Amino acid sequence: MDIPPLAGRIAALSLGALPLSYVLNQVSALSQPLWVALMSALILGLLFVAVYSLARGEINYDPLYAVFAVFAFTSMVDLIIALQEDGYVVGFMEFYTKEGDPYLRTAHGIFICYWDGTVHYLLYLAMAGAIRRRKGYRNLGLYWLGSLVMSILVFLPGNILGKYSSELRPAFLLAIPYMLVPCWAGMKVFQQPRVPTCCTPEAVQQEQRKGLLQRPADLAFVLYLSLAAIFTFFRGLVVLECPTDACFEYIYQYEPYLRDPVAYPKVQMLTYLFYVLPFYVLAIYALVFPGCSWLPDWALVFAGAIGQAQFSHMGASTHLRTAFTYRVPEDAWACFFTCNLLYALGPHLLAYRCLRRPSFFLPPPPPGGAPDPHKKKL
Structure with a gap:
């Protein structure tokens, strides 16, 4: 996959989040939730x-x-929030995490910010650079789309259903x-x-016969x-x-974070159950029966989704902001990280396989081979 050059102007503009967040943090009027929401909306509009x-x-x-x-720009803000909550920087976004989005101070919120401030940020620069040079960015866009949608599907319902539901502020409306x-x-x-692929009809037929x-x-x-x-499913x-013994043992001995009242892990597992599980079943079908041309695109989407989800889930399971009772026990670390890393790695390898050798998934050529475009019609 050809990664386009990064967009320098957007990178320079996004770095303006550093002085802006520092200045806004010194404004005492931003200690009110409504003012935080209005100021955030105004900044995004001016931006x-x-x-x-x-860049018209x-x-x-x-x-x-x-x-x-x-x-x-917002990705850079999220990176500042994550670094601040982990104590690496001070005096930048306290006003926003206190009066705007207090749920960003949770372990799950911190790792969502880390992912947005690194992976999403690089994707934005790469895709903007591709647009500036009038090139395509479909593969990068599909990965970003899956990652962003998964983040929204888990984070927003978790805010409403979890123990921080009573702390929703006007800034939550910016999620619309x-x-x-x-x-x-x-x-x-x-x-x-x-x-475009360089697969000939003969190569497609040969691959699909296997x-x-x-x-x-x-x-x-x-x-x-x-x-x-x-x-x-488990x-x-x-x-x-x-109520089975296997489920009881797993949630207490291997992943107690699934019991955390913040609700993010529960929403995450239900999202896996209702969206990722059907994709796995359909992907198995597409690997057995040829011509499923939808798999390369959706493999990229789900690779982005599962990558973001596993990064946030694994990080939050061990972070100090998660209560000790709900963190992964030390004697279960090897099992926990092995299973969850493999769970995150597999979809990425599947997407890579689909992009590198797409012959099996291309529509089958018509009987008799592809028509010769240079042959004159009678």
Whole structure:
């Protein structure tokens, strides 16, 4: 996958979050939740106007350039929040985490901020750089889309259902455009043309004639996805308080974080159960039967989603902000990290396999081979 150059102007603009957050933190008026929400909305609006005035040509070419520019700025803010909550910086975003989004001070919120401030930030710069050079960024966009949607699906319901539900502030309303923008952005990304492949019709036919036993890598993926589906279903039963001994033992001895009243781990496991589990089943089907051209795209989407989810889940399970009772026991660390790392790594390897060797997933060529474009019609 060709990663486009980064967008230098957006990177410079996003760094303005450092002095701005420091100055705003000194304003005493921002100790009121309503003022925090209004100021945040005003800053985002002014930022959009600034981006539009500086990069009108890029926005006319692809309006997602403005989205990536604004989101890159908010990613830098999230990185500052995470560093502040872990004690690496002081005096920047205390006003916002206290009166704006107090749930960002949870372990889950901190790791969401770390992911947004690093992985999402680099993706925004890379995609904006691609737009500036009039290049495609479909693969990067699909990965980003899955990651962002998973973050929203877990974080927002967790805020409403968890123990911090009584601390919702007016700034929570800013989540409404944050939910709508990915829907629009996702449609724009899916509409981009796919990266052309060099697979000939003969190569496609030859690959699609092979059975599963003749494709050992795909057989390994089928076995992995089967085990991952079982693990997904099992953890779904655990958070649904299944009374079996296996579920009871697992939640107390291996992943007690699933009992944390913040609700994020429970929502995460239910999201896996209702969205990731069906994808695993469909992916197994696509690895057995040829011509499922949807798998490469959706493998990228789910790789981004599971990567973000596992990073936040594993980090929060061991972070000091999580009560000691709910952290992973020391004698279970090896099992916990091995299972969860494999759970995160597998979808990325599947996406890589689909992108590197897509012949099996391409639509089968018509009978008799592809028509010769140079042959004259009678």
